[in-house]
Amino acid sequence: MDNIFDFRLTWQLLSLDFVLSALLVAAVLGLLAGVLGPLIVSRNMAFSVHGTSELALTGGAAALLLGWDVGNGALAGAIVAALVLGLLTRRSSEYDSVIGVVLAFGLGLGVLMLWLYKGRAANKFGLLTGQIVGQDFASMALLTGAAVVVLAVLAVVYRPLLFASVDPDVARARGVPTTLLAVVFAVLVGVATALGVRTVGSLLVLALMVTPAAAAARVTASPLRATVLAVVFAEVSAVGGIVLSLAPGAPVSAFVTAISFLIYLVCWLFGRARRTALA
């Protein structure tokens, strides 16, 4: 940790190809997370995202056991989990407890499958903390391609999705297909979560998908400004976390979570002062 402020070392490391590609991955994820985040927060889906990211681990473990690609398994696991959780009605008091129930069972299943696996799981199983360095070209292409698709679909459904998220009764009355949109959004979140799990790890997905948007919601009530701020906060956390971790060679997760948490704290204080002034 002594050389965290060794800027010369940081600068040298920044010129390395694998570091640059890690930064690109982080930037793409930050954009995705920042754009999806405000909708996740408005829909009270933070716990559901957490569940989705943990169940991506189960998907990865299943793929490992069956001899498939771990990353694709994580993607499949996250999408299945997102679909199941997305179809639950948000307003029911069961919502939180059902996520807890599914999450616990899924993780248990994952542990069992890792135990059944004959090889050394740790070698191939970096899903918990991710492996942002060492992304090959194929997975970079997958990440970028998937991000483009997610953003394109989101651009098409954005207005009715926002309507259904913040004002579901009136949206339904105006003919917005709220159930269909819930499923579409769940899949988008599932894909983004799985991409996050592959790269930054399931521990960090929440730090990027929820914290920046929650911070933005403390300081602005405009959906557009909240989205722009969430993207900025997510980019600062993701890219900044990697850059700071370079010189000390420390785990990326620690820095990304610390930066996003710090941003949240500042926004929370700022928002409290503003709301007191308004009231």
Next chain:
Amino acid sequence: MSTTPAVTLSGARLAYGDRVLWDGLDLDVAPGEFVAVLGPNGSGKTSLMRVLLGLRALSSGAVTVAGAAPGRANRRIGYIPQQRALDPALALRGRDLVGLGWDGHRWGLGLTGIRERRRRVDTALAEVGAEAFANRPVGMLSGGEQQRLRVAQALVGDPAVLLCDEPLLSLDLAHQRAVSDLIDTRRRTADTAVLFVTHEINPVLPLVDRVLYLVDGRFRIGPPDEVMTSETLSELYRTEVDVLRVRGQVHIVGGHGAVCEDFHLAEH
């Protein structure tokens, strides 16, 4: 002035299994007409709204809204829900709520229509006198302020039919008056038909052209003077009910709590 009815129901029946909410319901609502839908809880008032919005199918009979089958013309319907507590942390301003009423049902980001959207939203906000709080988070506004925004949200799309589901519930008298006057002005100036579900007729009594009174599968349609009488309501409730007119208000005194009007007044 258009003469095609804004809403038509003919031989309409709605039943959940054995329980019939209403049957043989014939109702044509003319453009600009104000129809109050009254009745105790569970009498099918909200279900009627859901049928008109295309969220529930009739068990039998026919229905059209704004000249089309329900669900086909929802963008020509303005909908005002009950006031309910909104999350104070919700990232949404008053003007965003109204903006969603203008184009929230459309696909895409809506970047091309952004000027028109702002103009429409500003006009709608001005019409309900909501400019002063339009940029504040909706969850931090009072119930009366929220319902003004709800009226603007429902009217910004220039609806042919306005469906109101207990929009005055939990508002104080001054705000009840303000919100119902806004709705009345709209139907007089733009010929919008109003279906107004309520527990309490008094706040809107001077505005009501006709009443649809639903009780246990029975119903009566007519002007308030014909329906809100001891004779008619005793028949509907199948018990002795007295309707008293005091200072231009209708008070219903009945043997049991199923008679909603006083039951509800007692809550206030």
